[in-house]
Amino acid sequence: MEDFAEFVGLSRPTVSKYFNDPKSVRGKTRDLIEIAIKQSGFRPNIFAVNLNRRRTNILGVIIPNSTDPFYMALTRRIELIANEAGFLAFVLSSDGNPEMEDRAIETFKSMNVAGAIIAPLGVDSHHDTLAALGDSIPLVYVDSPLDESSSFVGTDNEQSFQLIVDYLSRSGEQPCYFPMPSVNNNARTREHAFRRSMALLKLEPIVLELEPQRSWDFERFGFEQTQRILREGGFPTRTVLCANDRMAFGVISAAYQAGLKVGHAPGCDLRVAGHDDHPLSRYACPPITTVAQNYNDIGRLAIELLLHKLGEPTGPRSDFPSDGRILLKAELQLRESA
Structure with missing residues (x-):
C-alpha cells in the first residue's frame, strides 16, 4: 500500500x-x-487488510457437503446478500468430518472473520470448539441447530411433519417412518416430530429399525436399507415416509429393482414420501411427494440475522426474535410418489 x-x-x-x-x-x-x-x-491484499482491522468484512460459512444442491442454493443466497452489504462470504465444507469442521473454525479465526453462518454436524461436532468461536464472534446456525439456545434459522419440523403425516394418513394407509442416520440434530427432531404427529391423529407411530450409521450418503443408505427390508419380508405398511428426499431416492430405486411400483395410482405397491423438496425430487421417477423447505428464505434470513447481530442494515426485516431463533413454515408438495 x-x-x-x-x-x-x-x-x-x-x-x-x-x-x-x-x-x-x-x-x-x-x-x-x-x-x-x-x-x-x-x-x-484483502486478508492482510482485514487482519489489521478491529472488525473485518469477511463472513465465514461452514456447510457439511458442498455438492448437495440444498447447501449450494443456501450458500448462493448468503453470498449474494453478503456482497450487497459489503461483505465477502468465505465458504468452507466440513465434508461430514468433525476434524474438518474444527479446521474450518481455526481457519476463520486466523482470518479474523466478523461472524459466521454454520450448518453444524451436530452430533459429531466438538461443541466446546463451536462455543469458543461463539464467544468471540456472532454465530447463526442453519439446517439444524447446535442446541436449544443457539441462534438458528431453519424449518419448523413439527409443522412440516404434521402436514405430511396428516396427508398420508388420510389419503391411504398410515405411514411408517424411515429415519435418517444420526449425522445432525435433524435426525432426532424429525423422528420426534413424526411420533408427535402420529399421536395427534391417535395412530401408533411405526419407526423402522435400521442399521446404525453416521453416513451423509443418504441415497446409498436408503437404497441398501430398503433392499434389506424387502429381503426380510417388506415394509410394515404400504406407505413409507422418509426423513429426507435423498433417502427417498434410494428407497424408490431399491423398490424399482425389486419390481415394485411406487405411486398412489391404482395398482401401485408402495407409496413413498420425503421431506425438504430437494431440487431433484420433482424429477425423480415417480416425482416425490414431500414438504418444501424455503432455501432462499433460510439463506436470506440467516445472513440478515447475522448482519443484524453485527449492527449492519438488514433490509426489509428488522424485528428479529430476541432469542435469535427463526422457524419457517413448510409447504406440502403433492406429486405422483404418494
Missing part, C-alpha cells in the same frame, strides 16, 4: 481511504487513483 501511495503521489491514508470507500475521496483524487490502478495492476 505504501509503495502504491508513493507511485500515485498521494499519502497512504488517502489511498487507504479510497480502498475502504471510493466515494469517500474527492472526484479528482479518485480519478488519479483509478488511473494508477490500471497502470500498476495494484490490488490490496
Whole structure:
C-alpha cells in the first residue's frame, strides 16, 4: 500500500481511504487513483487488510457437503446478500468430518472473520470448539441447530411433519417412518416430530429399525436399507415416509429393482414420501411427494440475522426474535410418489 501511495503521489491514508470507500475521496483524487490502478495492476491484499482491522468484512460459512444442491442454493443466497452489504462470504465444507469442521473454525479465526453462518454436524461436532468461536464472534446456525439456545434459522419440523403425516394418513394407509442416520440434530427432531404427529391423529407411530450409521450418503443408505427390508419380508405398511428426499431416492430405486411400483395410482405397491423438496425430487421417477423447505428464505434470513447481530442494515426485516431463533413454515408438495 505504501509503495502504491508513493507511485500515485498521494499519502497512504488517502489511498487507504479510497480502498475502504471510493466515494469517500474527492472526484479528482479518485480519478488519479483509478488511473494508477490500471497502470500498476495494484490490488490490496484483502486478508492482510482485514487482519489489521478491529472488525473485518469477511463472513465465514461452514456447510457439511458442498455438492448437495440444498447447501449450494443456501450458500448462493448468503453470498449474494453478503456482497450487497459489503461483505465477502468465505465458504468452507466440513465434508461430514468433525476434524474438518474444527479446521474450518481455526481457519476463520486466523482470518479474523466478523461472524459466521454454520450448518453444524451436530452430533459429531466438538461443541466446546463451536462455543469458543461463539464467544468471540456472532454465530447463526442453519439446517439444524447446535442446541436449544443457539441462534438458528431453519424449518419448523413439527409443522412440516404434521402436514405430511396428516396427508398420508388420510389419503391411504398410515405411514411408517424411515429415519435418517444420526449425522445432525435433524435426525432426532424429525423422528420426534413424526411420533408427535402420529399421536395427534391417535395412530401408533411405526419407526423402522435400521442399521446404525453416521453416513451423509443418504441415497446409498436408503437404497441398501430398503433392499434389506424387502429381503426380510417388506415394509410394515404400504406407505413409507422418509426423513429426507435423498433417502427417498434410494428407497424408490431399491423398490424399482425389486419390481415394485411406487405411486398412489391404482395398482401401485408402495407409496413413498420425503421431506425438504430437494431440487431433484420433482424429477425423480415417480416425482416425490414431500414438504418444501424455503432455501432462499433460510439463506436470506440467516445472513440478515447475522448482519443484524453485527449492527449492519438488514433490509426489509428488522424485528428479529430476541432469542435469535427463526422457524419457517413448510409447504406440502403433492406429486405422483404418494
